Amino acid sequence: MRAQLGAASLGSLARRESEAVPPRAPLLGAALRPLAPPHVDSSLLPPYATLRELDALLARHPDAAESRPNKLIAALEAFVGANDKPASSPNFLTGAADDVTAVCPLLQAVLHVGGESGERLCELTLRLLKVLSRKEANRLALSSGTMGALCATLATPPSERAACEACNVLLNLCYEPAAVASALRHGALRQLLPMLHVGGAELRATAAGAVQSIAYQKAGREAANDEGASLALLPLLAATDDRVAARAVGALHNLSSDARVLVALREAGAVAPLVRLLRANAPGPCASAAGALQNLAREPLARDELAQLGGAVPLTDLLFANDEGCRQCAVGALLNLIGPDLGEETDANGKRVLFKRTLGMALALGELHARTAPDAPADISWLRPQDARAGAKNTPGDEGRPAHSSGAHASMPSAAARPGGVA
Known part of the structure; x- marks a missing residue:
């Protein structure tokens, strides 16, 4: 019988090292250039760039999962082995759409195969x-053909490894709004949220990444917040595994653009761990933390707590990072933190105009750094202030300010809020 996804049962599953492909550079990075045009003659593509061999096996033996599991395993291993890493995947680099007609029913079929063969076939x-869902051209077809079976797999995964891979597939598919709607209809969130607190770090990271992908869309983040996703993710901000913390703060960046959860997040203690993550050694978590703080700073008491914790200091440091996402999110957070004390957002308000010009000058310096040091390391450890400076405090503001006072803007999901590239 397949293991039910609960703290007891999943916790007892064997902990195996995940083979999930690490994300590409934060903020999507530079897209890999296809080696061939989307409508290239498939016969000219390199081996394993297409599904020809797998399709041929399934055409001869539609019940291959039951009748010829070893042959099906060999065919799957050949394709996956050649395409597991996006940077060297012949399938991904061609950019060509795949005919997924034959493989769409496959996941449903392998769910009924028991034993070790069934577990291997599922993974x-x-x-x-x-692999296939990395390409935009494939995602809608795969979503309509596999979402039900994918959510069934999330509900009763045969192994923790399979659960991780199911999360990766869902992350990729939910780059498309229609796939998010389908995932919500099939109850994906009810399966994902328990995974945030069971199993190993890889499962928690991939589950948080899937939530982040779903929450990129308005309907997804509202549904996720209705299920309590924001508060469920909050403990993961303190995770010792960098992948878990990065995915958790990315998901909270998206979810916190829903104003309904701001008070609950502040009351649950979200501000302090987000401020700590502003000093992470990677631009992705820093940008996400700044974006989440931009959202939280729309709420007066959260804004005051952010000021008391000295959040303006690391946010100002991020203005000079050689990462555009960090700079943009830091500007938004500083505007929401300091802007309301400067009065109305009009050209006649000299203080506010001067503040925005100062931010613009800082951004220009950050852009200059990025252009003059394009090969600088991706981390921003060079920005770390001295310990004494890190303890600086800012003056709290007026607690009577309205939650959406002039100049307080939401950090809406953008390229910076994606889960760091497809899995």
Whole structure:
């Protein structure tokens, strides 16, 4: 019987090192250039760039999952082995759409195969779908054909590894709004949220990444917040595993653009760990923390807490990072933190105009750094202030300010709020 996804049962599953592909550079990075045009003759593509061999096996033996599991495992291993890493995947680099007609029913079929063969088939099929779902041209077809079986797999995964791979597939598919709507209809969130607190770090990271992908869309983040996702993610901000913390803060960046959860997040203690993450050694978590703080700073008491914790100091440091996402989110957070004390946002308000010009000058210096040091390391450890400076405090503001006072803007999901590239 398949393991039910609960703290007891999943916790007892064997902990295996995940083969999930690490994310590409934060903020999506530079897209990999296809080696061939989207409508290239498939016969000219390199081996394993297409599904020809797998399709041929399924055409001869539609019940291959039951009747010829070893042959199906071999065919899946050949395709996945050649395409597991996006940077060297012949399938991904061609940019060509795949005919996924034959593989869409495959996940549903392998769910009914028991034993070690069934477990292996499930993991390999999910890795196959992960590879295919990296391409936009494939995602809608895969979503309509596999979402039900994917959510069923999330509900009763045969292994923790399979659960991780199912999360990766869902992360990729939910780059498309229609896939998010389908995932919500099939109850994906009810399966994902328990995974945030069971199993190993890889499962918690991939589950948080899937939530982040769903929450990129307005309907997704509202549904996720209705299910309590924001508060469920909050403990993961303190995770010792960097992947878990990065995905958790990315998801909270998206979810916190829903104003309904701002008070609950502040009352649950979200501000302090987000301020700590402003000093992370990677631009992705820093940008996400700044974006989440921009959102929280729309709420007066959260704004005051952010000021008392000295949040303006690391936010100002991020203005000079050689990462555009960090700079943009830091500007938004500083505007929401300091802007309301400067009065109305009009050209006649000299203080506010001067403040915005000062931010603009800082941004220009950050852009200059990025352009003159394009090969600088991706981390921003060079920004770390001295300990004494880190303890600086700012003057709290007026607690009577309205939650959406002039100049307080939401950090809406943008490229900076994606889960760091497809899995």
